Amino acid sequence: MVKSIWEASNDEYMLQPLTDEIIKKAEELFNVTLPNSYIAILKQQNGGQPICNAHPSPVPTVWGETFVIVEHIKGIGAGNGILENDYYIKEWELPEGLILFNGDGHTWLAFDYRDATSAPPIVYVDVDLEKTIQIANNFEEFLKNLYVENEEFDFEGMEVRVYSKQEFETFIQEDNIDELIYAIPDLAQGDVDLKWFGNQLLTLSNYHDENVRRMVANSVWNSLTYRLDDEILHSLIENFKNDDSEVRMYAELALEQMNYSYEQLKEDVYKRERVGFAFQDIIYHVNEHSNQWHLSDYQSDLQSFDSIEELLEQSMFDGKSLQEVWSHIKKVY
Incomplete structure (x- = not known):
């Protein structure tokens, strides 16, 4: 009997009990063999919040220098399960061959089946930085390495640095590209003065650095098309359309959201x-x-x-x- 890894809770990632039929359906859909250790924990509970909330990382992540947070592990099913994988792969333009079992947009944990049909390594994906890093050789090793990050960590709502208006404007004045790339998505997802922020993004949509322009466009499409004033939003999209890089793609994606019938x-x-x-x-x-x-x-x-x-x-x-x-x-x- 495998020791349970699950918190005694009933959260949105806990799906209906796993059956052999569901497992077969998933493996046929993905044309892979899912790890035995993954199946074992899902037979106890089909997805949910693990007791241990962190895993070591060989590189710094958005959470810290040496770890990634494991807020949930998806089970097998639709909705909040891995059967929705194709949608997220397309939506976030992730590599084909990954099966995502943790994440919500900007960061993911995944089975990496790009070069395997069984026993896949486990990878951490940072969408904004366009990085994919292996953190475990297989899922069994991943489970063994899970641990509880210190009690001061806010598991329910991970806090990011709060950037002030003055700090953000100073980053622009000082041409601080590294800080801008981190600050833009954080502000876009936070409680920010949208009129002020929209005007800052308009300025940055013509910025000399392509990475900053790409982050502006990504953040507008990902977090702001339903929040910004229409006039500012249309001005941003016109600037994206006139860009000479992949930023143009985000103009099309944003327009698809705005014109959704x-x-x-x-x-x-x-x-x-x-x-x-x-x-x-x-x-x-x-x-x-x-x-x-x-x-x-x-x-x-x-x-x-x-x-x-x-x-x-x-x-x-x-x-x-x-x-x-x-x-x-x-x-x-």
Whole structure:
């Protein structure tokens, strides 16, 4: 009997109990053999929060000099399981052959099947820095190396450095490229004065350094298309379109989000693709679990329905249907 690695909690990553049929479906989908040690822990609990929340890293990461945080391990299933892998690979432009079992956008942990069909090494992926680093030779070694990071670490909400307006403007004045590359995504995801920040990004969208321009475009597409003032957003996109680098790609991605139609929503939901949208400062996720379809925020199910059709037809926003308020909705992902 394998010792349980799981916290005694019921979080969003805990899926329905694992069956041999689900395992077979996943291995056929990915055309690989999943690690026995991974299957073993999932037979105890199909995904969730591990007791040990950290793993050593040979390189500095966004969390510290010597470790990565393991906030969750995905189980096998749809929604918050590895069967949604293709969506994230495409959305974040990650290498084919990775199966992501931890992460939420900017950083990931993954089985690396690029050069293997079984016993894959475990890698840490930093999307913003475009780095992929091996941290364990296999998943069994990964499990053995997990440990509890010190008690002062804020596991529930990892705090990043808080940049002030003055600091950020000083980075621009001093041409401090390294600090700008770290500060831009942190501010984009935080509680920031959006009018001020949007104008700073407009300035930086014409910056001499391509890496800074790319980070501006990535952050706008990833975190700000549903938050920025439309006038600033359109000005940014025009600058991205005129760039002579891969920044142009982010203009197209941002426009896809801005022009996302109700018909596209229906199509994506019927294909069971992961969808999120914002309405009046609330981000809703469309997901399926417990034999129902749900509109959820980050913490709970806000509206639940017995079918996709009921969700599309009966969900209400300020007394109006989803289709009626669609012109006021912005796609998040």
